[in-house]
Amino acid sequence: MSVRVRYAPSPTGSPHVGNIRDALFKYLFAKHHNGVNIVRIEDTDRTRYVPGSEQDIFNSLRWLGIEWQEGMEVGGPFGPYRQSERKELGIYDKWVQVLLDSGHAYWAFDTPEELTEMREYQQVNKQPIGYFGGVWREASGESVQKARDAGVPGVIRLKIPKNKEIVIEDVIRGRITWDSNHVDDPVLIKADGMPTYHFASMVDDHLMEISHIIRGEEWISSAPKHACLFDAFGWERPIFVHCPIIKGKDGSKLSKRHGDTKCLDFRSAGFLPEAMVNFISLIGWAPGGDRELMSMDELIEAFDLDGLQPSPGVFDMEKLTWMNGHYIRQKSISNLMHDIKEFIFLKDTIEYWDRQDNGDVKVNELKMLENSIESQSEYMEKAVELEQERVQTLADFGNACEFFMVEKPNMDEKAVSKWLSKEHVPNLLNALLDYLQEKETISQEECENWIRTYAKDNNLEKLGPVVHPIRITMTGKTAGPGLFELMSVLGPVRMIERIRTVLKNHVVVTH
RNA sequence: GGUCCGGUCGUCUAGCGGUUAGGAUGCCGCCCUUUCACGGCGGAGGUCGCGGGUUCGAAUCCCGUCCGGACUACCA
Numbered sequence: 001m002s003v004r005v006r007y008a009p010s011p012t013g014s015p016h017v018g019n020i021r022d023a024l025f026k027y028l029f030a031k032h033h034n035g036v037n038i039v040r041i042e043d044t045d046r047t048r049y050v051p052g053s054e055q056d057i058f059n060s061l062r063w064l065g066i067e068w069q070e071g072m073e074v075g076g077p078f079g080p081y082r083q084s085e086r087k088e089l090g091i092y093d094k095w096v097q098v099l100l101d102s103g104h105a106y107w108a109f110d111t112p113e114e115l116t117e118m119r120e121y122q123q124v125n126k127q128p129i130g131y132f133g134g135v136w137r138e139a140s141g142e143s144v145q146k147a148r149d150a151g152v153p154g155v156i157r158l159k160i161p162k163n164k165e166i167v168i169e170d171v172i173r174g175r176i177t178w179d180s181n182h183v184d185d186p187v188l189i190k191a192d193g194m195p196t197y198h199f200a201s202m203v204d205d206h207l208m209e210i211s212h213i214i215r216g217e218e219w220i221s222s223a224p225k226h227a228c229l230f231d232a233f234g235w236e237r238p239i240f241v242h243c244p245i246i247k248g249k250d251g252s253k254l255s256k257r258h259g260d261t262k263c264l265d266f267r268s269a270g271f272l273p274e275a276m277v278n279f280i281s282l283i284g285w286a287p288g289g290d291r292e293l294m295s296m297d298e299l300i301e302a303f304d305l306d307g308l309q310p311s312p313g314v315f316d317m318e319k320l321t322w323m324n325g326h327y328i329r330q331k332s333i334s335n336l337m338h339d340i341k342e343f344i345f346l347k348d349t350i351e352y353w354d355r356q357d358n359g360d361v362k363v364n365e366l367k368m369l370e371n372s373i374e375s376q377s378e379y380m381e382k383a384v385e386l387e388q389e390r391v392q393t394l395a396d397f398g399n400a401c402e403f404f405m406v407e408k409p410n411m412d413e414k415a416v417s418k419w420l421s422k423e424h425v426p427n428l429l430n431a432l433l434d435y436l437q438e439k440e441t442i443s444q445e446e447c448e449n450w451i452r453t454y455a456k457d458n459n460l461e462k463l464g465p466v467v468h469p470i471r472i473t474m475t476g477k478t479a480g481p482g483l484f485e486l487m488s489v490l491g492p493v494r495m496i497e498r499i500r501t502v503l504k505n506h507v508v509v510t511h
Numbered sequence: 512g513g514u515c516c517g518g519u520c521g522u523c524u525a526g527c528g529g530u531u532a533g534g535a536u537g538c539c540g541c542c543c544u545u546u547c548a549c550g551g552c553g554g555a556g557g558u559c560g561c562g563g564g565u566u567c568g569a570a571u572c573c574c575g576u577c578c579g580g581a582c583u584a585c586c587a
Contacts, residue, residue, distance in 0.1 A: 010587050045586055112585075119583095126512045129583055155585050173516070182514055190585040197587050221515055221582040244517080251579065279523090282535095286524055290534045309524080312580065316522050319536045329549070390548040451545085467545035479547035 003035025004211045007061075007068070008201060010042040011049055014056035014262040017315065018216065018246040018254050020064065021280040025243060026214045027066045028281070028303035038208060039071035041082040042201060044194045060263040064273045065296055078208040083200050092195040095203050095233075096156055096188055104232035105188055108136035109147045109154040130184025131157065137185065153191040158198075158229060160185050166224040171212075171241045172308045178224045186225045198222060202229045205238055214241040217312070218253070241305060244284040244312045254315055266320075268352030270343060270393030275324040283313040293326065325392040333385050337373070340384065343394045344370040353395070365398025372405045380404070382489045386481035404489070408501055409476030419468045420506045428454065428469060429507065433499045439492040447484040473502045 007023040009015055015023075030037040039061070043049055058073065070076030080086055099105035108131070110118075115131070122129045136144070137159060147154060160166075164180040188199040195203070205213060213226075220242050230237040248258030260266060266276055278294055286309065287294070287302040294302065328336065343349055344366050353359040353366065373380045383404035384397060391400050403409040419425070435450055436442070455466045471483050474490060487495060 008587095012587070042587070048586060108585095110585095115585085123512070128513045130513090153585090157585095170516095176515070178514070184583085187585050192585080194585085196585070201587090216581090217516070218581055219587090223515095242516085245581070247580080249522090253581070282523065284523095289525065292524090292535055311517050313524090314522055316536070319523065322536060325549090387548095389550095463545050471546065477547085481547085483545055 001211055003030055003033040004038065004209050005030050005035065005214055006038040006040050006071070006205065006208065006210050008040045008042050008204075009057050010045065010197075011053040011057065012045070013050050013053050014264055015053075015060050016254065016261045017263050017266070017280060018261075020060055020066075020263040021246060021283060022214065022216055022243055023061060023066055024064065024277065024281055025285065025303075025308075027068075028300050029212070029214065029305065030069075031067075031300040032303045035211070036070050037066075037068045038076070038078075038210070039068040039073075039081065040204060040208070041072055042197060043082060043084045044087070044197060044200050046084075046192075046194070056262075056264060063264065063267055064277050083195070083204065086200070086204065087194060091207070092189065092200055092203060093193075096195070096199065099158070099188070099232055100156065102232070103159070105156050105158050106137055106139070107144045107148065107154050108134060108157050108185075109144075109152045110134055110136070128182050128184075132181075132184050155187045155191055156189040157185040158188050158225065158232065160225065160228050166227060168223050168227050168237075168240055170220070170223075171239060171305050172244075172310050173242065176220065176223070180224070180228075183224045183228070186222070198225055198229065202226050206230070206233070206235050210238050212239045212241055214243065217242045217245045241308070244309055246280075246283055247312050247314045249314060251314070258315070259317075264348060265352060267343075268346070268348045270349075270395030271320065271324050272327045272339065272394070275320065275327045278327075279320045279323050283315065284309045293323075321392050328391060328394070329389050331388075333381060333388070336384060336388060337377075337381055340369070340394055340397055341373060349395075362395060362398060365402055366395065368405050369398050369401060372401075379489070386485055386489060390481070403475040403477065403480070407497065409474070409498070411476040411506065412472070412478065415468075415472045415476070415478045416506050419472050420502065422465065422469065424458065424460075424465065425469045426503065426507050428458075428466060429473060429499050429503055432470065433496060433503075436492040436496050436499075442488055442492050444484045444488040447487040451484070473498055 005026040007026050009019060009023075027037050029035070039057075041054060041057075054072070061068070068074060070078070071081040075081075080089070086092065096105060100107075110131075118131070118134070119129050121127075137157075160183045161180055166178045166180050166183060168176050170176055186198045187196050189195055204210075223240055223242070227237055246254045248254045250258075254261050260269060263276075267273070274295065277296055277299070281294070281299050281303075282292065285303070285307050287299075287307055291302070331339070349366065350363055353362045356362070369380075380401070383401045387397060387400040391397055431454060432450070451463065451466050451470070454460075455463055458466075460466060467483050468478070470487075471480065472478065474483075474486065474495060480486065490498075
């Protein structure tokens with residue numbers, strides 16, 4: 001059997017990581033089996049349509065490297081791939097008529113008020129909630145015709161068979177059964193003539209020859225409706241695969257209140273697509289054994305439905321962050337520079353940080369980074385290289401590289417009072433100043449030699465008393481790249497300036 | 512309330528009748544070392560939700576129970 005799967009988002013906003021994780025699984029599955037991945041837009045609810053979200057959907061997919069061979073933007077033999085357009089073509093009207101004619105569907109003219117009242121009644125009487133036929137399921141043809149002639153707004157519902165056991169075979173969970181008397185009659189066509197998800201999606205899945213419906217666990221409860229729909233048409237049911245949902249730290253389904261959940265927010269926050277792909281692929285799926293760090297190609301190679309987990313997984317930011325650091329460290333410096341530039345250049349990035357608490361600090365750092373890379377790319381490349389292994393996200397480079405970019409680094413007060421007040425510091429800094437005076441460039445080795453020699457000549461047993469004051473003078477901080485490397489990158493001119501500043505502002509000369 | 516799904520270190524997970532229950536992350540310690548990080552090594556952390564069975568033997572099979580979650584729209 002050829003594998004055909006579909007990612008069918010509705011354009012109601014920028015897609016979430018949970019949603020995108022499902023899209024990833026579909027892609028991996030299709031690729032693994034040389035199948036086809038389809039992107040179809042489910043925009044049957046006009047009231048929830050959010051302009052721009054289609055682009056967000058494509059951008060999310062493309063950012064992660066999830067490809068589709070058929071569907072939106074690429075076309076294919078089963079188009080159009082946007083449901084509102086399919087509706088215009090009369091596709092759904094045609095198929096609902098088939099159901100009406102065969103007695104599998106019926107018109108219902110309940111008012112919203114009546115439906116609300118019904119639910120309230122069911123609620124207080126502890127009954128299953130839903131529409132189980134009302135007065136319309138078995139209504140006579142005449143009364144239906146009368147209502148239609150009178151222009152009463154009505155919907156078309158599917159007749160779920162009574163007193164039956166509905167069984168679906170889910171790949172992950174096996175056999176799931178329902179008493180059909182607990183499954184209510186879903187609306188197929190709304191009063192405005194638009195199909196509902198239940199109808200449009202299943203009709204399209206059949207028409208587009210979808211082999212596997214891979215989707216989130218939240219769809220399990222509507223699966224019997226979908227199965228009945230296929231049965232009503234006499235169509236062969238696709239294989240159902242319900243992936244576990246992704247939870248937030250509190251154990252409930254991941255949503256806005258858990259912080260960043262939009263896929264593209266992670267790009268803006270400085271995460272790499274390879275880390276994102278690797279990380280989300282491992283929520284709800286595992287390749288078996290101890291494998292963990294995997295590229296897209298390796299994931300495709302390893303992916304199979306057996307590795308899918310039935311239980312939900314928590315989205316662990318700490319692990320994502322670690323993994324992102326890993327992928328940053330793995331990058332060649334030229335790729336890294338490219339990624340950083342692209343990251344800052346994206347307007348989403350700045351907008352994202354503007355939205356965060358104290359985000360203005362980050363925005364300033366990033367803009368400075370952008371300017372510095374622009375104006376002195378070779379210098380900044382060396383700076384980035386030194387920070388590469390101590391950073392976890394692309395956004396961290398702003399702060400990490402700050403001291404390379406500014407004329408006067410921010411001085412950490414604690415560090416200053418601990419180290420720069422020491423008695424030997426003026427002598428040390430003046431000596432270094434003299435040494436640097438004539439130079440235009442300086443190598444790591446020269447820095448190291450000078451420092452080691454100075455320590456020896458001044459009977460200092462350890463390098464610390466020499467290294468720390470110099471580090472603070474150069475960077476304002478106690479933590480950072482190796483001193484010799486950093487000095488070499490900074491170069492004599494910048495160092496001289498910084499030494500003078502420190503001598504003037506921070507060193508108390510005691511004689 | 513109803514229906515359905517789930518339950519292995521805090522978290523992601525390996526395991527698929529016989530293992531000292533393995534890995535990763537996070538945490539702690541040691542090593543490396545001029546700091547921070549990276550890296551290496553080690554440690555703490557799981558009575559496999561609980562209770563019954565089946566079996567010589569159960570995290571693995573069965574039942575019950577508890578807890579958690581999803582759905583419960585003319586939304587998807």
